[in-house]
Amino acid sequence: MHSCAGLRHPFVNRALRVKVSLLASVAALLALLACTHETARPAAAPAAWGTFWDNFRKAATAQDRQALRSVMAERFDYTFGDGAPGADAAFAFWDRPEIRGWAALSETTSRGAVDYAPPAQWELTGKVKIAPPEATAPDYRGWRAVFEEQPGGWRFVALLQGD
Numbered sequence: 624m625h626s627c628a629g630l631r632h633p634f635v636n637r638a639l640r641v642k643v644s645l646l647a648s649v650a651a652l653l654a655l656l657a658c659t660h661e662t663a664r665p666a667a668a669p670a671a672w673g674t675f676w677d678n679f680r681k682a683a684t685a686q687d688r689q690a691l692r693s694v695m696a697e698r699f700d701y702t703f704g705d706g707a708p709g710a711d712a713a714f715a716f717w718d719r720p721e722i723r724g725w726a727a728l729s730e731t732t733s734r735g736a737v738d739y740a741p742p743a744q745w746e747l748t749g750k751v752k753i754a755p756p757e758a759t760a761p762d763y764r765g766w767r768a769v770f771e772e773q774p775g776g777w778r779f780v781a782l783l784q785g786d
Contacts, residue, residue, distance in 0.1 A: 672752070675770075675777040676736065683728050688714055691779065696771065700781035713782070727766040728782055731755055736770060747771050747780065 675694070682690035692710045701713040701724075717724025736754035741747050750772040753759060758767040769781040 672772075672777060679770075679777075679779065680732060683732055686725050694777070694779050696773070696778040696780040699779070700769075700783060703783065703785070717782075724782070727784065728768065731766045731768050731782070736768070739769075741769070745769075749773050752777075 678690070679694060681687070682694075688710075691714075695710045695713075698708070699710060699713055701716055706712055706716055713724075716722060717728065732754045734755040734757075736752040737756045737759060739751045739753040739759055741751050741753075747769075748771075752770045754768045754770075755765075757763060758765070764785055766782065766784045768779065769783075771778050771780045
């Protein structure tokens with residue numbers, strides 16, 4: 624029969640401790656890499672601009688209130704301070720025949736959107752895009768649609784006309 628007495632030899636114990644220590648270190652490193660890899664990826668990546676824009680244009684063209692409501696900012700601007708807050712109030716405003724808001728939304732966004740550095744009074748802190756591209760001119764007074772990248776993805780923050 625074999626005896627376990629040999630395991631008490633200082634060189635054997637040292638070699639065994641080195642192997643166990645090395646294996647434990649490798650296991651810890653692999654666990655750390657797995658955790659780092661898992662936490663580095665967001666659970667649900669925000670929609671890229673192209674995907675957001677394609678879906679937004681479809682919703683705008685179809686006047687899909689539910690889809691538009693899902694991408695509208697909580698503080699959505701559709702007038703210069705004289706309208707009730709909220710998506711439903713904006714939709715009611717756009718429904719008025721003299722406003723032609725739905726047509727303005729479709730026409731304004733049909734020419735695309737460009738990066739924009741808004742004035743400070745707009746209080747937008749994320750990356751901003753504006754449609755139509757000519758709305759970047761200082762003297763532009765037509766309809767403009769404004770989009771901001773917020774935590775969680777892009778948001779439709781305003782559809783306004785005038786100054």
